[in-house]
Amino acid sequence: xxxATYAGKSVTVNDEGFFENPDxxxxxxxxxIAQAEGIDKLSEDHWRVIKFMxxxxxxxxxxxxxxxxxxxxxxxxxxxxxxxxKGPAKVAAKIAGIPKPRGCI
Amino acid sequence: MGDxxxxxxxxxxxxxxxxxxxxxxxxxGARAEGIEANLFFTFFGLDAIHKERHEHIKVATVGNPGxxxxxxxxxxxxxxxxxxxxxxxKMEKLDIPSIPExxxxxxxxxxGLYGCKASCDLFELTKDDLIEQVKDIITVGEFYExxxxxxxxxx
Numbered sequence: 001x002x003x004a005t006y007a008g009k010s011v012t013v014n015d016e017g018f019f020e021n022p023d024x025x026x027x028x029x030x031x032x033i034a035q036a037e038g039i040d041k042l043s044e045d046h047w048r049v050i051k052f053m054x055x056x057x058x059x060x061x062x063x064x065x066x067x068x069x070x071x072x073x074x075x076x077x078x079x080x081x082x083x084x085x086k087g088p089a090k091v092a093a094k095i096a097g098i099p100k101p102r103g104c105i
Numbered sequence: 106m107g108d109x110x111x112x113x114x115x116x117x118x119x120x121x122x123x124x125x126x127x128x129x130x131x132x133x134g135a136r137a138e139g140i141e142a143n144l145f146f147t148f149f150g151l152d153a154i155h156k157e158r159h160e161h162i163k164v165a166t167v168g169n170p171g172x173x174x175x176x177x178x179x180x181x182x183x184x185x186x187x188x189x190x191x192x193x194x195k196m197e198k199l200d201i202p203s204i205p206e207x208x209x210x211x212x213x214x215x216x217g218l219y220g221c222k223a224s225c226d227l228f229e230l231t232k233d234d235l236i237e238q239v240k241d242i243i244t245v246g247e248f249y250e251x252x253x254x255x256x257x258x259x260x
Contacts, residue, residue, distance in 0.1 A: 065137065066133075066136075066137045066214070067133075067200070067202070067210065068200075070210070070213075076213070077210055077213035077214060078213045081136070081213070081214055081215050085139070085215075086139035087136070087137050087138050087139035088137075089137060090137060090138060090139065091139070104130055104134060105130060105133060105134075105200070105201055105202070105207075
């Protein structure tokens with residue numbers, strides 16, 4: 001398993017860069033992961049999505065898909081893609097230190 | 106990562122429910138992965154973006170051996186509607202959006218929706234007959250220009 005270093009701490013990630021253990025994540029790591037994903041600065045809206053991803057994962061054991069995010073996070077699909085052009089659920093999950101959400105829709 | 110897919114152009118040529126959902130799922134899934142996606146609706150696939158028809162897409166109950174329904178039974182009046190309702194109810198339970206909602210969502214993801222010029226001419230359709238999310242009616246040549254550098258998926 002590859003090791004990545006965020007905010008001075010080593011964490012285990014999978015081949016795609018998703019955290020193997022979400023407990024190793026903390027908020028200080030998020031800006032660094034975001035930068036590697038091409039997001040220079042995390043806005044309040046980015047954080048809203050990231051925190052929502054964490055909460056959903058904690059509750060359900062899996063991150064939400066884009067459709068669920070659009071329906072329940074309070075951020076519209078259009079805005080989600082503006083915030084995370086490379087795929088809202090996927091990129092937000094990576095920044096939030098949770099596994100890639102599985103789901104076809 | 107050098108082998109990753111960056112762009113897909115998906116052609117929708119069928120007008121049945123089972124012909125329209127798969128390309129929509131592929132387009133939406135591509136956008137979710139950060140892949141650029143364009144949808145090109147041709148022939149009966151145009152029903153998916155037709156203002157008056159896109160809410161009335163039905164399952165093909167004739168000539169569809171996958172349904173395991175006798176062809177004669179599939180042809181009886183109302184069977185297609187009943188089967189469509191049945192599938193729609195199942196999909197609703199799984200939170201799969203209806204076709205109109207799904208297409209609006211896909212447009213919101215930034216995917217481009219286009220009608221095929223030859224088919225629109227054939228069915229005498231103009232942009233006004235198509236839903237507002239449709240960006241344009243384009244020729245096959247324009248489609249290839251747009252698809253350049255990516256993958257083309259025909260459904």
